[in-house]
Amino acid sequence: MTTPPRLAERLVRYAYRHDAALPAILGDLLEEFHWRAAESGPAAARAWYTREAISLACSSAWSSARASLLRPSTSTPMSRSAALRQDVRWSVRSLRRSPGFALLTALVIGLGVGATTAVFSVLRPLLIAPLPFGDPHELVWIANVTDDEGSLSGVTSRTSNLMDFRERSRTLDGITAINAFSAQQSYTLDADGRVEKLNGFGVAPDFFDVLEVRLAHGRSFNEEESTFDGPAAMVLSHAFWRQRFGGDPAVVGSTVTLNGGPAQVIGVLPSTFDFASVFTPGQSVDFLTLWEISDRTDAWGNTVHMVGRLRDGATADAAQSDLDAIVSALQAEQPDRWGLAADVTPLHAKISAPVRSGLLLLAAAAVTVLMIVCVNVSNMLLARMPGRMREIAIRKAMGAPRRRIMRQLVVESTLIGLAGSVVGAALAWGATRLVSATAGIRVPLLDQVAVDGVALLFAAVVATLVGVLVGLLPALRASEGGEAVLIRGGSRTATATLGARRLRESLVVAEVALATVLLVAGGLLVRSFQQVMSVDLGFDPEGAVAWQLNPTQQFASHAEVVAWHEAVEARIAALPGISSVGMIDGLPLGRNRSWGFDVVGWDEEANTGIGLYPHIVSPGYVDAMGTPLVAGRHLERFDDAASYRAVLINESAATDMFGSPDAALGQELDLWHDTPWRIVGVVGDVLHVSPESGAGTQVYFTLAQMADYAGMELVVRSTRALDETVSAVGAAMVEVDPSLPTDGFWTLEERVATAVSARRFLLQVLGAFGGSALLLAGMGIYGVLAYTVAERSSEIGIRMALGASSSTVLVSVVRRTLALAGIGLGVGVAVSVLASGTLRSLLFGVGPGDPATYLVTGSTLLAVAALAGLVPAMRAARISGVRALQSD
Amino acid sequence: MGRLGEFELLVLLSILRQRAAPYANRVRDDLEANADRRVTRGALYRTIDRLCEKGLLEWELEPSETPDRGGHPMRRLLVTAEGLEAVERTRDVLQRFMRGLDPVLGPALEEGLDA
Structure with a gap:
């Protein structure tokens, strides 16, 4: 019998642990669960149970929170929970006083939580959750x-x-x-x-x-x-x-x-x-x-x-x-x-292996974004501190213990963190919906990616941790001395301000450094992607459409099979606007196989361990794909069962084996110790397996001479629009074989897109992370400088009154900005250089130390920093000496 | 003694409608089916708690043999004398205010009201 998700049930038990009706509540849930399981299946019922449990837990938390907030606190000294309630109440009140600030911080935290939760959801089925089999840890993959x-x-x-x-x-x-x-x-x-x-x-x-x-x-x-x-x-x-x-x-x-x-x-x-x-x-x-x-x-x-x-x-x-x-x-x-x-690997490791390093990179990137978020929010809270110093000082003077004040500040940031978890969960939900709905990505288990109860719990835990963490630093600072000055109403003591500014500036440096690391990683992947996309595939995907051909009739002999395929090809070639047509047993970037062979005349040793990738084609195929003929001749109609056995070989294999394309002509290959196959032509290399791997040894046979194929794929190149071509070719196919399905067509460009989909996916996610990091770093720089300028306005005012020009002030603020960004950049580059080696397996055509990437990253960051610093700088330059002095 | 909220009233009425089987799941089904509103479990439980606090409702655990409940008991909901009184009072007030409004509101639907 199906059972509800254990975690969800535990959540309900916890939420209603003080409620005498708990057993009945569990019974109610279970009853409806079984009804739903029978009605719409166990999976839907489990999903329902999880949602119901979360909603119940929220509802119970809400009513107990309401109850405790409404309850008047009279006793002194206060119990721990009463004090905490009061902290929560104060925090809510304080946040309500500055809703803009609360919202912005919650959004920033939400961004970090969303990124980590989304990546967690993608990673979980692949690296953490069990496979959908009984005792999946007992399963192993046995390769040759x-x-x-x-x-x-x-x-x-x-x-x-x-x-x-x-x-x-x-x-x-x-x-x-x-x-x-x-x-x-x-x-x-x-x-x-x-x-x-x-x-x-x-x-x-x-x-x-x-x-x-x-x-x-x-x-x-x-x-x-x-x-x-x-x-x-x-x-x-x-x-x-x-x-x-x-x-x-x-x-x-x-x-x-x-x-x-x-x-x-x-x-x-x-x-x-x-x-x-x-x-x-x-x-x-x-x-x-x-x-x-x-x-x-x-x-x-x-x-x-x-x-x-x-x-x-x-x-x-x-x-x-x-x-x-x-x-x-x-x-x-x-x-x-x-x-x-036999090579044994645990099944789970085998399935996740191809994408493991990419996903771990994403995890690292998400954690980096989260760190930037922490630094940023910490900084925002710090910047807000001086404004609240007076309130805190009064409370201290009235006897509030230091720990109590710290706790209130941490409670406040934790509340913001929890609000952020809502934003984060929504972001993660949207992102994962997008990902799992994207068809044709070669990432295993992608259909199981979803934000479920576990992911929500993860988001809540991360957000709470972030909330506590970012609150600690301001709390520590706030609880330090200096209350007398503050209550008196004097603005700030010089040393305390300097200390605080140093702290905030070092946080900005850390933020820029983290952003640098992310941008360098992203940049290297962008460059790799460009390299992959600019690889010469050896064929021209543009404007070519392909079909899988599945004759429905039974053939008595191979000759009939050949005749059928030739009829289809001839019928389509005769259509107006068709420039070329060909057939192959497997188009590039789709599948893979290999046969052993010997070169006739070579000794056993030279012949050891060579495998070829066979292609069985119609004579028109090579031409239809736009693959160049390098030497010799094409396969022709006359290369039939009655003629000698003719094959084409690819250029690099010809050069490797025989020294040059021309030298390969006339050489013979022995496949299964019967009549050898004569090389009659050499064609350009085609990257059949993937754009990232080499061409290997490829041999083209004609379908008239080689019967070892399961089915043919048809490729058509035409000067007409795609839908016209598709309907014309479909009609021609049905003329030859009325029951032939014609709906399964695709373009070669789609095939290429699928082949690079995992790489593109990684790039898109990392790009989003890099962009967020850049934005956050810019915000951080802006925040700190804007604050510093406001804080130092009287000092700047005096300087201006004493004759400093606006441009001097402007330059000095911008210089400060660039100095901060520069230090951060330096640290970030150093970390990237050390860490980028781990990216090597994901790179293609660029080294981990690619100077162009570093250069672009550096200048982007500096430009963003300068932009972020410009507004506060201009504000500083407009400060009027008299006004600044009056206000103090 | 406080006044009854609309949802509180509906919950009490629905409990009374269940007669021999006044259980939370049935009340919820009834409200969703006949009161034309979506009722979350949490809201229902909260309302039950509130009605108990007001002294309008009581409940007792009752062992259940239903295999679907996995041995968990059921909660039999009982409207107290005070609860009945509150419902009656609300009905009287509603009736007083409805009286003579037929020309404005149109005649009441009769079917299903005597369930």
């Missing part, structure tokens, strides 16, 4: 090898490894698998008279058992469905089930038409487990289907990612040594066996 980062085949395993590990492992209770190349598979669903293209992912039959996923509806694969020869079965993703079948449980058990054959919908994933967000961030997965674990799939090479469940008490390290031993034993028994290796 880790040093070959570029290629997917380098980290995937043969199913024979899985079968042997299952049999021999003593540390793993179960091992299941995901077919890593499922994205290359194409699926066409034909149900209720609608044809559409789907993304399916293959998983081993025991996938749900090993991960301990409880399906929302239906069941897992049964014995019969655990082989490709058995009936086809699909487990729908929760989102797809809701969107396509309206969340109708009756669809489970029904039969649909998938790729022209019958398939039964056997289950629906729970809403808590979004397969794509865990395993394939940035892609969508509509359903899971079977990936058979057998000798048959083993023969297809490295195909699977393995996920294992540790036996009770076993650790990932123990599993690693266990599998190492098994690998050595197997290798000894079967010397010819290839692809034997």
